[in-house]
Amino acid sequence: MTHEFEYKGIHYSVTVYEEIKGRWTWSFQIENGAIRKCMDLPMEQEEIAREEVMRKVKWMIDHKKWLPPSRSAS
Helix, strand or coil: CEEEEEECCEEEEEEEEEEECCEEEEEEEECCCCEEEEEEEEHHHHHHHHHHHHHHHHHHHHCCCCCCHHHHCC
16 A cells, blocks of 8 residues: 655655565655665554654655755755
């Protein structure tokens, strides 16, 4: 399942899927950039995983780490 969000005017999506039985795999994509696999945790740790993924995405947006090197300098 994929959820769409916006932070500081930047669109991103978080996808959660069961790759291994009993475990959630979390990935995210900022704008139209690369899809990044973030973590793989047991299903009962969903809240911890959600918070960590959101923290990581927001950090990347705040520090412009999702932009190609030529665009992040501006």
